[in-house]
Amino acid sequence: NxxxxxxxxxxxxxxxxxxxxxxxxxxxxxxxxxxxxxxxEGLKFMVYLQKENIIDESGxxxxxxxxxxxxxxxxxxxxxxxxxGDSAAYFCASHRxxxxxxxxxxxxxxxxxxx
Amino acid sequence: xxxxxxxxxxxxxxxxDSTNFTCSFPSxxxxxxxxYRWETAKSPEALFVMTLNGDExxxxxxxxxxxxxxxxxxxxIKGSQPEDSATYLxxxxxxxxxxxxxxxxxxxxxxxx
Numbered sequence: 735n736x737x738x739x740x741x742x743x744x745x746x747x748x749x750x751x752x753x754x755x756x757x758x759x760x761x762x763x764x765x766x767x768x769x770x771x772x773x774x775e776g777l778k779f780m781v782y783l784q785k786e787n788i789i790d791e792s793g794x795x796x797x798x799x800x801x802x803x804x805x806x807x808x809x810x811x812x813x814x815x816x817x818x819g820d821s822a823a824y825f826c827a828s829h830r831x832x833x834x835x836x837x838x839x840x841x842x843x844x845x846x847x848x849x
Numbered sequence: 850x851x852x853x854x855x856x857x858x859x860x861x862x863x864x865x866d867s868t869n870f871t872c873s874f875p876s877x878x879x880x881x882x883x884x885y886r887w888e889t890a891k892s893p894e895a896l897f898v899m900t901l902n903g904d905e906x907x908x909x910x911x912x913x914x915x916x917x918x919x920x921x922x923x924x925x926i927k928g929s930q931p932e933d934s935a936t937y938l939x940x941x942x943x944x945x946x947x948x949x950x951x952x953x954x955x956x957x958x959x960x961x962x
Binding site for chain 1: 893898942
């Protein structure tokens, strides 16, 4: 059973371009979180999704950032018109919906560099 | 604003020392408390999920306790080894099964041989 898969692992974009980060949850997992790790900081919550629904997007910047988790395929975090401040590691995590003891599993992250 | 606090921020110990860290969180709307071990350039590795007040969990030399009424959890490492060096994160899941998962900033542990 493959773990949480993120791609690309490393992405370089010029200012103004778009970045798309993908997250394939573990098999059987219906929910995905996205987090951003800025240099010297911890994991900052961005968005929490289930298939075809955004549960909580309170951590998403109001502009340029969007996320989706379609019925089929991976969850995608999209950053339009990237700026240097978007350079960070982006992590996704997935879990099965069920009892409170469910483990939440993380991917290995996608490192975005904006030049 | 929901705050999950971890202390200390960093810790340097000698091989063989036992150590512990604290995670503090608001006790209202508690659903679960997660502990992770995070090495640089890797994904956070799940250690424990704790849900009930008084829970104690153990995995090898690492154990954790939970007090939901006063809003804290302790992580203990017995006989630290250099390979234990990592950042230990706690995260609060609150508000139910579809609630948010909020992380503390972590405790960075360095174990010297």
